[in-house]
Amino acid sequence: MEKIKIKDRVLTGDRPTGRLHLGHYLGSLKNRVKLQDEYQTFVLIADIQALTDYYDRTEIISKSVFELMKDYLAVGIDLNKTTICLQSMLPAIHELTVLYMNMVTLAQIQRNPTVKEELKNKAFKQSPPLGFVCYPVSQAADITAFGARFVPVGEDQLPIIELAREVVKRFNRLYKNSPLIEPTAILGEAKRLPGIDGQAKMSKSLNNAIYLSDSQQELKEKIKKMYTDPNRIHANVPGKVSGNPVFIYHNAFNSDKAEVKDLKTRYQTGKVSDTEVKEKLFKAMDNFLAPIREKRQSYDGQEKELLEILIAGTKKADEITKQTLNSVKESMGLVRW
Amino acid sequence: MEKIKIKDRVLTGDRPTGRLHLGHYLGSLKNRVKLQDEYQTFVLIADIQALTDYYDRTEIISKSVFELMKDYLAVGIDLNKTTICLQSMLPAIHELTVLYMNMVTLAQIQRNPTVKEELKNKAFKQSPPLGFVCYPVSQAADITAFGARFVPVGEDQLPIIELAREVVKRFNRLYKNSPLIEPTAILGEAKRLPGIDGQAKMSKSLNNAIYLSDSQQELKEKIKKMYTDPNRIHANVPGKVSGNPVFIYHNAFNSDKAEVKDLKTRYQTGKVSDTEVKEKLFKAMDNFLAPIREKRQSYDGQEKELLEILIAGTKKADEITKQTLNSVKESMGLVRW
Numbered sequence: 001m002e003k004i005k006i007k008d009r010v011l012t013g014d015r016p017t018g019r020l021h022l023g024h025y026l027g028s029l030k031n032r033v034k035l036q037d038e039y040q041t042f043v044l045i046a047d048i049q050a051l052t053d054y055y056d057r058t059e060i061i062s063k064s065v066f067e068l069m070k071d072y073l074a075v076g077i078d079l080n081k082t083t084i085c086l087q088s089m090l091p092a093i094h095e096l097t098v099l100y101m102n103m104v105t106l107a108q109i110q111r112n113p114t115v116k117e118e119l120k121n122k123a124f125k126q127s128p129p130l131g132f133v134c135y136p137v138s139q140a141a142d143i144t145a146f147g148a149r150f151v152p153v154g155e156d157q158l159p160i161i162e163l164a165r166e167v168v169k170r171f172n173r174l175y176k177n178s179p180l181i182e183p184t185a186i187l188g189e190a191k192r193l194p195g196i197d198g199q200a201k202m203s204k205s206l207n208n209a210i211y212l213s214d215s216q217q218e219l220k221e222k223i224k225k226m227y228t229d230p231n232r233i234h235a236n237v238p239g240k241v242s243g244n245p246v247f248i249y250h251n252a253f254n255s256d257k258a259e260v261k262d263l264k265t266r267y268q269t270g271k272v273s274d275t276e277v278k279e280k281l282f283k284a285m286d287n288f289l290a291p292i293r294e295k296r297q298s299y300d301g302q303e304k305e306l307l308e309i310l311i312a313g314t315k316k317a318d319e320i321t322k323q324t325l326n327s328v329k330e331s332m333g334l335v336r337w
Numbered sequence: 338m339e340k341i342k343i344k345d346r347v348l349t350g351d352r353p354t355g356r357l358h359l360g361h362y363l364g365s366l367k368n369r370v371k372l373q374d375e376y377q378t379f380v381l382i383a384d385i386q387a388l389t390d391y392y393d394r395t396e397i398i399s400k401s402v403f404e405l406m407k408d409y410l411a412v413g414i415d416l417n418k419t420t421i422c423l424q425s426m427l428p429a430i431h432e433l434t435v436l437y438m439n440m441v442t443l444a445q446i447q448r449n450p451t452v453k454e455e456l457k458n459k460a461f462k463q464s465p466p467l468g469f470v471c472y473p474v475s476q477a478a479d480i481t482a483f484g485a486r487f488v489p490v491g492e493d494q495l496p497i498i499e500l501a502r503e504v505v506k507r508f509n510r511l512y513k514n515s516p517l518i519e520p521t522a523i524l525g526e527a528k529r530l531p532g533i534d535g536q537a538k539m540s541k542s543l544n545n546a547i548y549l550s551d552s553q554q555e556l557k558e559k560i561k562k563m564y565t566d567p568n569r570i571h572a573n574v575p576g577k578v579s580g581n582p583v584f585i586y587h588n589a590f591n592s593d594k595a596e597v598k599d600l601k602t603r604y605q606t607g608k609v610s611d612t613e614v615k616e617k618l619f620k621a622m623d624n625f626l627a628p629i630r631e632k633r634q635s636y637d638g639q640e641k642e643l644l645e646i647l648i649a650g651t652k653k654a655d656e657i658t659k660q661t662l663n664s665v666k667e668s669m670g671l672v673r674w
Binding site (some may be wrong): 044051056058064098099104107108126127128129130162174175310311329332 | 388392393399426428429431436438439441443446447461463465467470475512529556624647666668669672673
């Protein structure tokens with residue numbers, strides 16, 4: 001008799017505040033496409049958490065739900081392996097959030113390194129909304145509601161996973177027969193893709209991103225504007241390859257490694273023009289993006305079909321998260337029926 | 338053609354952390370029994386809010402749910418007029434809580450007079466749990482989920498209602514077609530019943546309370562121990578009536594006003610023993626409490642019946658609160674189905 005091993009669960013997700021770019025792809029999406037072969041994967045579209053920043057621009061949130069779905073499906077998220085679901089339609093997550101709020105003190109949140117860093121960057125006018133203060137608890141609810149054993153995150157998010165672990169530890173000490181699993185972070189590729197302006201991070205707000213949904217023309221223009229070595233004012237001046245956005249992108253997206261090697265050598269010795277380097281990068285990136293773009297476009301105007309996919313995924317997620325909630329309430333000994 | 342006026346709704350409730358005492362009766366229950374004739378009344382058993390203090394003693398919470406129900410029914414809460422429901426089984430309230438958390442800043446909570454006062458009294462070891470920090474938002478969710486126009490509260494709770502009004506105002510400014518109603522506080526009788534030890538407040542934690550569920554014997558013993566005028570060491574010493582617990586109780590519970598007047602006169606002139614004053618108080622209070630006690634006892638061992646009442650009330654409340662949530666989400670423009 002063979003023993004069937006139930007696959008461990010992985011939870012990932014995004015706030016629906018815009019389309020996804022190549023930074024998201026390298027930092028997260030690429031990894032998700034791999035993980036879905038090994039794990040039972042859930043992708044949570046976190047519209048409730050998006051409200052923290054976008055409560056006064058909800059039209060962006062609702063539009064972005066479908067933009068995200070197109071991005072997921074375009075890069076190879078496979079609906080036979082991955083469940084895509086919507087946070088606001090999963091009431092069990094909100095109930096768990098409210099229950100976990102007794103497991104965490106205000107001071108614990110305020111000394112969390114990720115929260116501190118984000119508070120600095122966000123510069124709330126006076127005082128952060130409670131939605132922001134409580135978002136790490138909401139994430140602990142997301143993760144544990146799905147019984148996710150693994151959570152792929154960037155290094156900057158490790159303290160948030162640590163907080164989720166603390167919530168689970170405290171809960172499991174307090175209540176016997178708790179169903180909660182301590183989640184473990186999976187760190188993605190450490191490399192971060194710089195913006196086309198050379199800034200360390202590709203981001204929508206910095207307006208320096210290349211999107212999965214960019215047209216060929218947009219891609220061409222963005223690569224044309226891309227920063228290179230600022231000291232190299234002529235094609236015959238030897239240039240720096242390390243830290244140079246154009247070569248970071250070649251490394252990441254040009255599958256012709258010989259070509260990349262040749263370009264680097266010629267660049268460092270002043271034997272290639274920026275134009276040639278960029279044209280070759282455009283060709284390589286267009287090769288990479290064309291099938292994604294094509295697949296993505298096939299969903300244009302298919303919002304009804306996308307909604308059906310989302311409803312089906314959320315229904316499955318609803319059952320799983322409600323099961324967790326029921327076990328949680330049972331272990332707490334609350335009155336229920 | 339006559340126009341049928343839909344009754345305004347009133348929301349009241351208690352945290353299930355113990356049985357109710359005469360302080361609760363005078364401060365709140367008595368008023369509820371009156372209000373249910375004029376308004377569509379909901380009584381919310383706030384077990385989720387009870388977790389803020391009792392998360393490590395949940396057996397007290399689940400037991401107290403039924404103790405509260407017995408107290409309600411014993412004093413005259415009429416199931417034909419009032420709906421009794423359980424907070425933890427109303428998911429729409431938790432979702433509204435999470436949504437409203439973006440309408441309130443941490444500073445707004447921290448400068449709320451009620452929160453400040455409670456923080457002082459509770460003396461959390463280091464830092465308050467987020468469950469405490471967010472409880473005013475949770476109360477705003479309770480009130481608005483039911484579309485309650487009126488909320489009977491004590492004066493100390495006015496700033497919490499004010500916060501709920503601020504949440505509603507902010508929400509209604511942000512989102513068109515919001516269904517939310519600004520609630521109005523109804524102040525109960527200002528008089529507060531002192532403890533039997535003469536302390537300003539009757540409370541479980543001070544161990545100075547007379548419960549609706551006390552037996553005749555317990556009542557007798559508590560009245561025997563009740564503080565009077567400490568300067569009156571003999572029956573023939575003139576005593577003070579004002580501020581004297583025994584006479585505050587006579588005023589509140591002895592319906593024979595002539596007897597009370599006579600006792601006061603004789604007390605002030607040193608012509609009555611403490612024993613007589615207390616014996617008459619016992620008789621009066623026993624007259625008041627006997628039918629309550631009897632009705633309450635009729636529910637002993639009827640937990641199954643009580644549970645059925647609670648399930649039916651919560652089902653009704655579930656429908657109303659879910660309607661509110663749906664309208665709230667629709668006005669926000671979130672993706673839903």
